[in-house]
């Protein structure tokens with residue numbers, strides 16, 4: 367097993383940015399595990415499927431192609447919503463588990479961000495962070511990001527999305543979003559990107 371850095375937390379908490387920066391700093395490959403669920407939701411919808419259809423969602427997850435993670439459609443607001451709806455299905459999660467575990471174990475190390483990396487995918491990870499921020503701050507960040515991508519979205523709608531997604535992700539029975547007992551909590555509400563990265567780096571250094 368390599369030195370895995372597990373970065374969990376809710377939508378738009380800053381975990382993706384922090385994970386990408388840590389990966390660059392240490393020269394490790396990074397996986398944004400949310401993209402896996404987003405890609406499943408996007409293909410299922412494109413095929414005219416229903417997000418609550420477990421068998422159809424599982425069939426998509428089983429045949430997921432890494433190239434699908436690169437498509438711009440997986441970064442939209444609708445994809446985030448679809449992702450959290452297919453992510454409640456246990457067979458979908460099982461299909462995506464082996465890939466994540468293999469990625470996690472590579473030498474000399476890796477960074478994965480998601481919801482259940484430290485709790486389910488790789489509880490053995492030497493470095494675990496749970497990155498969060500207030501719903502209002504996260505909604506503001508997500509609104510800026512989507513607007514910069516050219517999506518016409520209202521702040522109030524994004525805040526409502528975030529609250530619904532938090533509830534769905536932490537309330538589901540399989541692999542709910544929860545801080546692992548030994549994960550270090552990092553609240554980025556009042557932090558700049560540089561400040562949050564610096565704090566994350568110190569937490570990882572302490573685990574090395």
Ligand code: C5P
Pocket residue numbers: 376377378399400401403404446449450451453479480481482483531535
């Ligand atoms: O991180 P991101 O917002 O892209 O994730 C989209 C959705 O995918 C989350 O709301 C969650 O439902 C699901 N997800 C998950 N487990 C992960 C990563 C994402 O259930 N490890």
